[in-house]
Amino acid sequence: MAKAAILEKPGEGLVIGDVEIADPAPHEVLIDTKACGLCHSDLHFIDGAYPHPLPAIPGHEAAGVVRAVGSEVKTVRPGDHVVSCLSAFCGHCEFCVTGRMALCMGADTRRGPDGPPRITRADGSPINQMLNLSAFSEQMLIHEHACVAIDKDMPLDRAAVIGCAVTTGAGTIFNAANVTPGETVLVVGCGGVGLAAINAAKIAGAGKVIAADPLEEKRELAKVLGATHTVNALDEDAAQQILTISAGGVHYGIEAVGRQASADLAVASLRRGGTAIILGMMPLDCKVGLGAMDLLSGKKLQGAIMGENHFPVDLPRLVDFYMRGLLDLDTIIAERISLDEINAGFDKMREGHSARSVVVFD
Structure with missing residues (x-):
């Protein structure tokens, strides 16, 4: 059971509730989310400017610690610190094999319509995963090609904003x-x-x-x-x-x-x-x-x-830029809030006066 911010109906904010996260399939990774940035792209879905099947959990700019991995996962291990990225890539389509991974539609990185959902309510009804991640949740269950391991010395609240804003x-x-x-x-x-x-x-x-x-x-x-x-x-x-x-x-x-x-x-x-x-x-x-x-x-x-990223290569380099003092993530982060304060965080975003707000999970 994990606590998450759920979009039930556009224009009515997010509802904090409990969800069930499935066990990892062979190529999936279960992550304890440690931080997730609030991005204007989330707001487009929350306010209804862009359509999405509901209910769903937004959030796509996150970092965390791997709790468990599926039987075929080779890229990360339990205990690894990771940054997630919404541009999950399959690795074998035209875009992937020509080096344009950010354009991959990621069809093989999601569970099929006939398979069990990754996220459900306690009664078993499904909750849609948004942008391959649904990171406004204490846990994420994602494909291994939607995250990358990073230096464990990197602060995870700063690492989170690399996942979307900085990558883009x-x-x-x-x-x-x-x-x-x-x-x-x-x-x-x-x-x-x-x-x-x-x-x-x-x-x-x-x-x-x-x-x-x-x-x-x-x-x-x-x-x-x-x-x-x-x-x-x-x-x-x-x-x-x-x-x-x-x-x-x-x-x-x-x-x-x-x-x-x-x-x-x-x-x-x-x-x-x-x-x-x-x-x-x-x-x-x-x-x-x-x-x-x-x-x-x-x-x-x-x-x-997404900045035409090659995120398995780009993200660790961006982390290195921060660790060396070249990339200034501290100035980009305006405030750190709890999950319960998320709607107030998006209200602040609508006002447009501050940079990034980051939800920090205990």
Whole structure:
């Protein structure tokens, strides 16, 4: 029996209740969850902007300790400290074998419709697992290809935010953008993902790192994490300010909010040959585009789901960056809360004034 935060109905918050976690199947791992970050992607499901079968347990930015493993698991052992990742990969599809693991649909990493569910209520009725993880729970039962072992000296509350925000933001810099030292990077939106992208741009040696956000306190956080310049994203001339700072436009414009105006600003700020990378989960009816002159100028537009990560390799490296003092996870975490405080944590997220909140389990 484990305590979890359950989404029963969109728009009505999460309900704290007890759930039963099944025994691990051959390729599954049972994890005692130690910390889980609150991500804006969770909020899209909680508020009903994105559909999902209910009831379900959200949460996908987590770290914990392995309690038990299935008979065929070879990647982790009981007692290992692990970070989970929602982009579980099968290892044999087209995307996996061509090195694009983050695009894997992960069909073989979930239990089939005819099999017993991983999560149930006490009466046996199933609870849907969200994004392969359902981490707002004292325990997770996941496929072995949805977690990776890390250095046991790494604090697990900091490790948790690597699982989504840092993997997405930093991965975009290192994998999707492949920033060359000296290039200019714009990050629109200074939440957890945006701050991680800013930090990674600094690590990558970007010449100028421009942070755009409406809130002054978030722009100040961005400076701590490596932004060389900041712009109020709501200024009417925000794009022109960025073009001036960057002497004609940025090499990479990264959208880390999930709003039409933010994506448009990233595109409008590009130099010739520049690339806009959209990370945020935008409303499903939104479209982002390049005009005729943008195309004639060699500009590019792309998505980068989960930072185009190769998480079994990337996550331990990000942990190492933190341990060596290069990656600043302490500034990204605004507060640590209990599972019982989770709805208040999401209320704070809706207000938009702070960075990451992390649920810490006893």
